[in-house]
Amino acid sequence: MSSSVPLPPPYDRLGRHSLLPVPSHDDSARMNFLANMNVHVGAVLFPGVSASYEAKVKPEFEKERGRAPESSVEVRDAMKSDPAYQTWSALRRNTQEARQQVGRSFVYKQLDTLVERAKTINAGSNRLRLDESVKIPRYLSAADNHVMPGSYYTEVVPDDISAPANYESGHYTTVAGGTGPKSDLVGRTMAAWLKENYPDIKPQRIVDIGAGAGFNTIPLAQAYSDAEVWVVDVAAPMLRYGHARAKEMGVENMIFQQADAESVDIEPGSVDVVISAMFFHETSTKAMRSILEKARAMLKPGGLMLHMEQPNFDPDTTPFEKFVRDWDCWYNAEPFWAKLHTIDVVDEMVAAGFDRDDTFETSQPIDRFDPSYPKWVGSFSRHAHEAKMREGAEKPNPKKAGGMYMFGATKQS
Numbered sequence: 001m002s003s004s005v006p007l008p009p010p011y012d013r014l015g016r017h018s019l020l021p022v023p024s025h026d027d028s029a030r031m032n033f034l035a036n037m038n039v040h041v042g043a044v045l046f047p048g049v050s051a052s053y054e055a056k057v058k059p060e061f062e063k064e065r066g067r068a069p070e071s072s073v074e075v076r077d078a079m080k081s082d083p084a085y086q087t088w089s090a091l092r093r094n095t096q097e098a099r100q101q102v103g104r105s106f107v108y109k110q111l112d113t114l115v116e117r118a119k120t121i122n123a124g125s126n127r128l129r130l131d132e133s134v135k136i137p138r139y140l141s142a143a144d145n146h147v148m149p150g151s152y153y154t155e156v157v158p159d160d161i162s163a164p165a166n167y168e169s170g171h172y173t174t175v176a177g178g179t180g181p182k183s184d185l186v187g188r189t190m191a192a193w194l195k196e197n198y199p200d201i202k203p204q205r206i207v208d209i210g211a212g213a214g215f216n217t218i219p220l221a222q223a224y225s226d227a228e229v230w231v232v233d234v235a236a237p238m239l240r241y242g243h244a245r246a247k248e249m250g251v252e253n254m255i256f257q258q259a260d261a262e263s264v265d266i267e268p269g270s271v272d273v274v275i276s277a278m279f280f281h282e283t284s285t286k287a288m289r290s291i292l293e294k295a296r297a298m299l300k301p302g303g304l305m306l307h308m309e310q311p312n313f314d315p316d317t318t319p320f321e322k323f324v325r326d327w328d329c330w331y332n333a334e335p336f337w338a339k340l341h342t343i344d345v346v347d348e349m350v351a352a353g354f355d356r357d358d359t360f361e362t363s364q365p366i367d368r369f370d371p372s373y374p375k376w377v378g379s380f381s382r383h384a385h386e387a388k389m390r391e392g393a394e395k396p397n398p399k400k401a402g403g404m405y406m407f408g409a410t411k412q413s
Contacts, residue, residue: 005043006378008035008176013372014169015181017248018117019241021110021165030102034173037095039380045088052084053320072322072338076330079323093331096147096174103170104149107162118161121244128243130236131258137234139284143333146174152212153235164213164241176380180370186277186308187216189404191223193364194273198304203227203272207298209261209291210279213242214254220275221246221254227272231256232264262290271298274305281310281337288343292352299411305354306408313341345407354409363403 011023011031023031053075061069061078069075079085107114122128136153145151152163171183179185194201207230208217214231221229231254233239239256246254257264261279274295280288295305313322322341329338349359368379398405 006039006176006380007376008032008039008178008380009370009373009377011035011172013177013181013370013374014172015183017245018121019114019161019165019245019248021107021114021169023106023169027102027106030098031170031173034095034099034102035176037091038174039176041088041091041095043380045084045091048084049079049082049088050320052082053079057082057085058320069319071319072326075319075323076326089327089331092327093147096332099170099173100146100148100166103166104162107166107169111157111160111162111165114161114165115157115159118240118244119159121247122240125243125247127255128239129255129257130239134234134258134260137260137262137283137287139287139336140234140282143335145282145333147333151235152233152238155237159240160237161241161244163235163237168213168215177370177373177377178368178379178381180368181372182218183215184219185366185368186404187219189364189366190216190275190277190306190308190406191219193362193406194220194304194306195223196364197362201272201304205271206230206273206275207232207264207266207271209264209274209276209295210282211242211277213238214246214256215242216277217242217254217275218246218249218251220273221251225253227253229254230266232259232261234258234260262287262294264294266298268297269300272300272303274298274303276307276309278308278310280307281334281340284336285339285343288340289348289351292348296353296409296411301411301413303411304408305349305411306406308404308406309345310337310340311405312343312345349407349409355412358412359407359409361398361405361407363398363405365403 011028014020057078058068069078140151140153143151148163148167150163152167154163156162168183171179180188203224205228206220206224208214208220209232211217211231211233212235217229217231221227231239231242236258239258243256259265283291299305325341326338328334346356346359346361350356368381369377
């Protein structure tokens with residue numbers, strides 16, 4: 001392996017707390033293998049896919065059709081028979097499946113203990129608010145997101161927390177440790193952006209919609225310790241786990257509310273900041289529009305909405321880049337991923353009632369290194385090859401600035 005290829009941190013640097021299952025030596029070895037394989041697939045194999053497209057697949061398409069490919073689907077169909085792409089795509093899918101298998105194998109061995117531990121921590125709290133009447137939206141039940149059997153919400157035992165325990169255990173390998181020992185890089189980056197751009201803001205209430213177990217909400221709750229911070233999600237297992245996890249970390253200003261983001265019962269005009277982190281790509285067009293309207297209704301006059309997501313396509317996004325970035329939609333059970341890339345988020349915010357002049361798209365520098373990592377650890381993102389394709393953009397654009405892309409708006413009245 002070339003010295004220019006980053007090495008991921010070892011799996012034993014995953015942040016420990018009592019809700020995490022304890023891996024055996026062999027479990028950790030498998031996780032380390034998968035983390036390194038993900039780096040290899042992204043940093044070593046992908047350049048070969050790109051080279052094969054430019055040298056062979058694209059010229060053959062042009063010879064046959066008399067033009068270059070014009071869409072991500074045309075590129076995908078042309079690439080399906082290419083050995084370099086077949087190898088890269090199969091390994092990317094297989095590492096994701098293996099990550100689920102390994103994580104679930106040691107979570108389930110310890111599940112009874114973990115469930116009882118969470119029940120003990122959560123007992124008597126008025127900050128964990130579950131609602132059995134909440135229905136799982138169709139956009140979520142239609143697929144096992146991230147190839148995770150049962151997705152985020154399925155319960156295999158009473159008071160289940162297996163889905164989030166598996167998610168946190170294995171997420172580390174998917175991103176090769178890139179989101180930090182506590183899997184909270186996005187939340188830390190959003191908190192940094194708020195502190196830098198709104199230094200005088202003193203929110204009383206923050207709402208994180210579609211927040212799962214609140215991994216990325218905790219940095220906001222820590223940054224604004226005087227605020228009441230809501231974690232809103234439909235999945236009871238995620239909320240049970242997240243509430244216990246937050247208490248384990250000494251974070252006491254969070255409320256974990258089971259609710260659909262489209263209909264959550266929060267008083268209109270009572271929220272200072274509404275956020276989400278990598279949420280909309282797991283919804284639908286209809287739901288996204290409804291949630292943006294709901295977010296605006298929740299905000300106080302002068303309130304701020306901020307969402308971190310996959311950046312949508314621009315007019316200069318090449319068909320090959322579209323093809324690569326749409327891969328997760330086709331092969332990683334992210335059904336709205338490709339559609340979201342084609343949506344103009346500013347238009348959607350305006351349709352939800354925000355003034356166009358009050359909307360924005362922005363980015364924030366990302367620091368992937370953590371002090372607990374060994375000095376030899378490199379910086380890696382599973383989307384690094386996608387970001388590299390955007391480096392040559394001629395126009396200034398926050399989606400191509402190399403940081404974490406976000407969009408949002410302020411509510412004036």
